[in-house]
Amino acid sequence: MSDMNSVTAAEAPEKLSAQPRRGKSDKNRSLAGDAWNDLRKSKIFWFAVVLVAAVLLMAAWPSLFTSADPNECALNRKHAGPSGGAIFGYDFQGCDVYARTIYGARNSIIVGIASTALAGIIGIIFGLSSGYFGGAVDAVLSRIIDIMLSIPFLLAGIVLSRRLSSDPNDNGLLAVILTLGLLTWTSSARVMRSAVIASKSQDYVAAGRMLGAGPGRLMFRHILPNSIASFIVVLTILLGVNIGVEATLSFLGVGLKGDAISWGIAISEGTGFARVASGPLVWPAVFLGLTVLAFIMLGDAIRDAFDPKLR
């Protein structure tokens, strides 16, 4: 399916002679090494990497991109067109749309990474234990996952984030992270579980067990490292999705709030005036779209590289 196959099929005569040479030079090539070889050639991967790097840079040092203060707004510039440093113009409150869009990256990235990390931790705990122990533990944990999956996501998100930040004074960052983390771990847990079940029956696990390794050592030293690849892929994609969902919650007024700068809030505020001035709506939406796309493409590319079934 990947270009490697087509190359080998087309250049079949050379294959025989090529094979041993490659095997010799890359003696210790691991799964990761193979994957990296694949990724290096993928245009999608590099496109995603460049975008992700740009967004991360924006989040870490927004002042590299703009010297304007995103909180410096003046009503007399309401909906004014682009000028000087404000290449995207000004919004209703007379704030620099470009500066606010750049500064908005930080909250998105923080929410994305933190909530995905939380989801990952819960996912590892659930997936590893249900896959490794099997039986009753598996049955109980899997049913919990089923129950979580049956809850309508947005409904649960609205209820949960509202409850978690009932104080209108905080900016809702922690509440959004918790909400997303607690609601999105299920897919990673399922992937983890099936990967663990697959590697549990491998010989090296049996060997380890015979040599007297306890469940903890087996799980974390032998099974986990060998089943983590697809799990990481799921998390990368989840990161992109969570950034999008944060914007959704903020748009609905239950995510970030107060003086927090966020793409979701900007889109929500821009919507009301879309017919008067579209810039304050369009630009944060474009940035949000590209960021989500970048992370999902990155995840997709890594998945393609890692998944042996797709080779």
Place this chain on the structure above:
Amino acid sequence: MLGKSPWKMAVGATAIALLAAGCGSGDSEESTATSNTVSIGIAEPQHLIPTNTTESNGAEVLASLFYPLVDFNEQNEPVEVAAESITPDKTNTTWTVKLKPGFTFHNGEPVIAQNYVDAWNYGAYGPNGQGGSYFFSSIAGYADLQSKDPDGEEGPQKAPDPKAKKLTGLKAVDDSTIEIKLAAPFASFKSVLGYTVFYPLPKAAFSADGVLAEGFEDAIIGNGPFKMKGTWQHDAQIQVEKVADFKGQVPKIDGITWKIYQEDSAQYADLVAGNLDVQTQIPIESLASASADLGDRFQKSPNSTFQFVGFPTFQKEFSDVRVRQAISMAINRQEITDQVFLGSQTPATSFVSPVVAGYRENTCGDNCKYDPAKAKELYTAAKGPAELKITYNADGPHKAWVDATCNQIKAALGVNCTGVGEPKFADLLTKVEKKEPVGLIRLGWIMDYPLMENYLGPLYSTEGSSNYYGYSNADFDRLVEEGRSAATPEEAIAKWQQAEDILAKEMPVIPLRNAQNVFGYSENVTNVSVDLFQKVNLYEIERTS
């Protein structure tokens, strides 16, 4: 397979988000389209017991359920409606109200004088905690119905029971005559009787003498042209239907659905889509496009709204008057009315609305003039707080101008200022009543009765019903009281103007703007007018088809 599910999730989430945002409550009963009823948008009322209803949403709903003693004509003079006559004695102290015969409550009870007396006693009795209690304070015996908590509201001791349970000044002489003895003469008392808190309550409202029946608030029984259809569906709607052979002025419609919205932009979307018939306040972000959306169904009319922000004067950081002056001077009112409200509101330079007699321009003087340099100087000298916040209710059209105001304050004073949205107006009021540190409070005042006193007494006197900021000034209280007891309206106004001058010096609140009604209606209705009280005239509104 793996790659797909998150994609689906993202798309699904967006789709739901769009649905949720677009159709606030478009799922109302479709029967409204055929029957002769109209729907009017409101925010969730705080209360519906008349004596506890001091905000405009509840008052609007109550206006359909009750028939007031007096209403106001175009000159803002009181005219008898449910009352046959209202006559004072020579000193304006004892007022005799004669009721028109033949009126009944929605449950069939005849409306008698005792119903008014019972309702007012309930409202005035301190332990009932009625928000409109203040309005009964002019009646003799009011003080005996109140009791002070010996160690404040937070302390462990409970307040002792008040001395009396009934106002000595209220008497039902016979079934159609109420005699009201005031504690002090009040020449304009007749106007006061037009207010929401003076509606009667039927016997069915009380489970025992002076005890309100459980659940009555959700199924109010009034004496008005409409009665409740079902109960108050909180956060959704309140339906009322026409009372058969109503004795008073008969409305032209058969019922009203008061649709409750959490967001006014959702309300506007419903209005444009034809799911809602009347919106009494078009949201700011739609002002620019409203004439295009609604054509001549987008209208303006004067009203009595006075927009201001209050300082919690009980908080130390705002106790210095220079801090309050500085914040006021940091606000460029003209810019906000021009840019945010597109001229649909005007900068306020006084503490009362131009619609009442006794209004003077620019009583606020330099304190309401935009002067960032002087503001900064005063603020620094008084060591004002470095963090400011303005709390507003997110179910009203306030975010845009609160943010703009904050930006102006930030620019002028160099402090951080944030707008904090409370989801509901009712929540905000409850927090403020508990004296939680909410910072500056966004407030608006729509008059209850057309007297200058209504912009002073309830808002700033020590026991005022809407004095949320704990302002207390003995001289001010005395002047308002003297104005009320003055023999002629002119003398009264002179006293009240002196009281206003005290406010201008002390700035317990910052006057911001005088508003007008900026309302819109659907193609289904006609003859829509919104009065000075921001209420739709329910007697004139008609369906087109």
